Amino acid sequence: MLTQPLARKFRFCPQCGAPQPALEARGRFMECGGCGFLLYFNPGIGTGVLLADDRGRLLLLRRGKAPAKGKLGVPGGFADAGESAEAALSREVREEIGVTLAAEAFRYLGSAPNRYRYRDVTYAVLDFFYTARLPAGAQPQALDEVASWDWRAPASIRPEELAFPSLRAMLKLILPKVDFNTDSPR
Ligand SMILES: [Zn+2]
Numbered sequence: 001m002l003t004q005p006l007a008r009k010f011r012f013c014p015q016c017g018a019p020q021p022a023l024e025a026r027g028r029f030m031e032c033g034g035c036g037f038l039l040y041f042n043p044g045i046g047t048g049v050l051l052a053d054d055r056g057r058l059l060l061l062r063r064g065k066a067p068a069k070g071k072l073g074v075p076g077g078f079a080d081a082g083e084s085a086e087a088a089l090s091r092e093v094r095e096e097i098g099v100t101l102a103a104e105a106f107r108y109l110g111s112a113p114n115r116y117r118y119r120d121v122t123y124a125v126l127d128f129f130y131t132a133r134l135p136a137g138a139q140p141q142a143l144d145e146v147a148s149w150d151w152r153a154p155a156s157i158r159p160e161e162l163a164f165p166s167l168r169a170m171l172k173l174i175l176p177k178v179d180f181n182t183d184s185p186r
Contacts (some may be wrong), residue, residue: 003122007041014039046114046127047089048076048167049106050174053134057151061096064147067117068163075099078125085128097140097149106130109174114166127166 007030012019018034029040051059051074060072075096079088086103093101107130114125134140142148154175159168 003117003120005041005122005124009121010039013037041124043113043124043126044116045079045085045088046076046116046125046166047079047085047092047130048074048127048170049089049093049101049130049132050074050109050170051093051132051134053151054136055151057153058157059097059134059140059149060152060157061142061149062147063145063163064142065145070147071163072157072161073163073167074129076127086130089128089130095144096146098143099134099138099140101132101135105132105135107132110170112166112169114164116164125166127164127170129167129170 010030013032013034015037016032016035018032028042029038031038053059059075061075063069063071063073075093076089077092077096079085083091084103086106089106090101090103093099109129109131111126111128114127116123116125140149154171157171159172162168162171
């Protein structure tokens with residue numbers, strides 16, 4: 001499906017109803033020439049965790065829902081307003097695989113921009129990635145929007161299997177450097 005950036009979806013000013021072209025979409029924000037209403041289009045904050053087991057394998061989730069349905073991702077999701085990235089990730093991990101990981105369990109890895117196409121809108125997103133070790137005795141389940149999950153040796157993961165460019169970029173960046181069997185935190 002053809003998608004458009006969020007800014008293109010505003011055909012009228014949300015405040016005064018002035019039609020385009022009074023609204024000026026300039027990428028970062030739009031401003032209404034009629035009433036001065038200003039709306040920013042900053043990226044949404046996404047989170048993801050490269051969750052390793054004690055053999056250094058990574059937990060990958062097969063997505064049960066659009067976008068990228070059927071492709072592989074990692075546990076994570078969008079931060080709500082007022083949430084830290086780590087708290088959002090902790091909540092998403094619990095919702096998606098039923099595993100409890102405190103915010104302190106995550107070690108920051110890096111960030112990568114993403115484009116999240118949902119219905120007919122393309123959202124700009126900045127994804128923050130972390131590593132963590134699966135707690136002893138924890139048993140992942142396929143819950144919210146997750147079709148299935150599997151442990152994968154990092155070297156066996158092919159870029160085209162992955163749902164999002166940000167995750168591909170992150171794996172490409174770290175796989176040569178990180179031995180998940182020894183370098184990941186507890
Ligand atoms: Zn206006």
